Amino acid sequence: MESIKSLVRKAKKGDGEAFVSLVKQYENVLYRTASKLLNNEQDVADVMQDTIISAYEKIHTLKKDEYFNTWICKILINKCNSLLNKSKKLVVMDEQLLMEKKNDGFQKLELEDALNSLNEAYRLALILYYIVGLNIKEISEFLKEPEGTIKSRLSRAKTLLRDNYYQYEGGFVYEK
Known part of the structure; x- marks a missing residue:
């Protein structure tokens, strides 16, 4: 290759x-x-x-x-x-679509909700790090932000998710 x-x-x-x-x-x-x-x-x-x-x-x-x-x-x-x-x-989600999502990946829908609950800066940092696979230095160069800022955003985003969602049997439940 x-x-x-x-x-x-x-x-x-x-x-x-x-x-x-x-x-x-x-x-x-x-x-x-x-x-x-x-x-x-x-x-x-x-x-x-x-x-x-x-x-x-x-x-x-x-x-x-x-x-x-x-x-x-x-x-x-x-x-x-x-x-x-x-x-x-x-985005308007009707009941039928919600049931399809539940049967075919409700956890994915809940994770998307969790990510969407974050502000744009935190969500983007998580996506670039965990989904795109960029390291902190690459994210820093990409966003033209200091590495410390990126580390802070990742840490705060994970804390927000941990505080607002808790794990149960492989899924997320939202706590209000």
């Missing part, structure tokens, strides 16, 4: 297959990140498509080839934030 650096170099020279290979390597991370930030599958699909198109058009602007993952995640998060700021819409 080719290294990320060599695939990025090829993609910068216009090799579409190399770009597709790069995107396929990060497709799951991008999807998980978008689905944690957005509440609608259609929005996730739209943002994923916009991200891939933008990345393809702007691959030549990537300065350090080894940071492709961070770079494309930043594009994705910016697209998600843009969509959220533009629409500011509420």
Whole structure:
């Protein structure tokens, strides 16, 4: 398997297959990140498509080839934030959808609620650390914030989740 650096170099020279290979390597991370930030599958699909198109058009602007993952995640998060700021819409969940979620992953729904209860800075720090897999230094560079601030946000976010939700048989229960 080719290294990320060599695939990025090829993609910068216009090799579409190399770009597709790069995107396929990060497709799951991008999807998980978008689905944690957005509440609608259609929005996730739209943002994923916009991200891939933008990345393809702007691959030549990537300065350090080894940071492709961070770079494309930043594009994705910016697209998600843009969509959220533009629409500011509420998601209405009917009873049937709620029952489907309960049968097919109620814990996931509860975890999403827990994450959504956090402010944007804490939620983004958790997503970048646990879902995207960036380390504290990478998150710091990505968000242009000091490493201490990132560590603090992660710690506070975990404390808030621990204080407002408690674990029971593999799931979360909200305490008001």
